[in-house]
Amino acid sequence: MMTRFAAALGAALIAAAPLVAHADAHVTIDQHMFMPATIIVHPGEKVIWMNKDSDVHNVTSDDDGKSFHTPLLDTGESASLSFATPGTFGYHCSVHPDMTGTIIVR
Numbered sequence: 001m002m003t004r005f006a007a008a009l010g011a012a013l014i015a016a017a018p019l020v021a022h023a024d025a026h027v028t029i030d031q032h033m034f035m036p037a038t039i040i041v042h043p044g045e046k047v048i049w050m051n052k053d054s055d056v057h058n059v060t061s062d063d064d065g066k067s068f069h070t071p072l073l074d075t076g077e078s079a080s081l082s083f084a085t086p087g088t089f090g091y092h093c094s095v096h097p098d099m100t101g102t103i104i105v106r
């Protein structure tokens with residue numbers, strides 16, 4: 001399945017203040033967990049992951065990152081993806097595969 005996505009580092013996110021009607025969804029990465037682990041968004045809404053952990057993490061779709069992935073995020077870094085297609089998308093951290101999360105687009 002092809003999923004459109006866009007990734008950006010935190011600095012770009014802070015600089016950009018687009019006029020968007022949609023709300024962004026925020027996921028905090030801390031203590032080797034994605035919080036909240038499951039989020040629900042509408043198509044086109046941005047999901048922003050912020051790494052507040054002392055360890056390096058990323059976001060990798062469960063099809064080995066073929067559908068979407070982010071760069072490795074150091075402490076304090078963030079990345080965002082948006083999902084155009086409704087569906088349920090599981091992901092994990094490729095460094096720590098026991099870290100898992102789900103994005104529901106509907």
Ligand SMILES: [Cu+2]
Pocket residue numbers: 056057058093094095096099
């Ligand atoms: Cu990790």
